[in-house]
Amino acid sequence: EAGVVQSPRYKIIEKKQPVAFWCNPISGHNTLYWYRQNLGQGPELLIRYENEEAVDDSQLPKDRFSAERLKGVDSTLKIQPAELGDSAVYLCASMGFSTDTQYFGPGTRLTVL
Amino acid sequence: GESVGLHLPTLSVQEGDNSIINCAYSNSASDYFIWYKQESGKGPQFIIDIRSNMDKRQGQRVTVLLNKTVKHLSLQIAATQPGDSAVYFCAEMGGSGTYKYIFGTGTRLKVLA
Numbered sequence: 001e002a003g004v005v006q007s008p009r010y011k012i013i014e015k016k017q018p019v020a021f022w023c024n025p026i027s028g029h030n031t032l033y034w035y036r037q038n039l040g041q042g043p044e045l046l047i048r049y050e051n052e053e054a055v056d057d058s059q060l061p062k063d064r065f066s067a068e069r070l071k072g073v074d075s076t077l078k079i080q081p082a083e084l085g086d087s088a089v090y091l092c093a094s095m096g097f098s099t100d101t102q103y104f105g106p107g108t109r110l111t112v113l
Numbered sequence: 114g115e116s117v118g119l120h121l122p123t124l125s126v127q128e129g130d131n132s133i134i135n136c137a138y139s140n141s142a143s144d145y146f147i148w149y150k151q152e153s154g155k156g157p158q159f160i161i162d163i164r165s166n167m168d169k170r171q172g173q174r175v176t177v178l179l180n181k182t183v184k185h186l187s188l189q190i191a192a193t194q195p196g197d198s199a200v201y202f203c204a205e206m207g208g209s210g211t212y213k214y215i216f217g218t219g220t221r222l223k224v225l226a
């Protein structure tokens with residue numbers, strides 16, 4: 001069974017540029033999470049989806065970050081415009097309906113210059 | 114993030130010895146706990162989980178202990194191997210139905226040959 005897929009794996013952009021990350025969860029997993037992980041720290045939740053509905057986006061900086069999961073499967077996280085402080089690893093995780101266990105993708109390492 | 118996060122606690126263990134990694138969790142209402150292993154450049158990988166109605170759970174070479182009285186979680190790795198070198202995070206899920214993980218700071222495990 002394929003795990004959580006993320007792309008790109010690495011992205012380097014200049015500040016004020018837009019950037020987008022893509023995630024395809026494990027097949028059949030209805031819950032999808034986006035996290036940000038700064039160096040040496042644990043992941044911090046940005047947004048959680050139940051199917052296509054964003055049920056917790058309280059920690060998403062909505063002035064520059066947006067996310068969508070239009071068909072309740074894959075998801076895109078966007079930053080526009082990016083700032084230097086956005087440099088981090090962006091992780092996607094998914095969870096099945098009858099379990100509490102989240103499975104993570106490999107992450108996208110973003111560097112903003 | 115806080116500067117303290119840049120200096121992960123580090124545990125150095127001789128190959129073949131047992132390792133014990135500790136974690137203090139924050140929410141007395143949390144009812145589900147997970148240990149993740151994160152290798153450099155990879156996403157967190159599930160190791161073992163435990164529910165609040167248990168105080169011990171064993172897997173292959175790993176054991177998780179839960180002490181709800183002092184809100185403490187530990188991960189024991191038997192016969193530590195070089196491949197166990199990684200950062201280990203504990204995560205708590207706060208209360209039934211929240212599906213929101215809170216991650217600890219992480220501990221770096223170094224296995225010495």
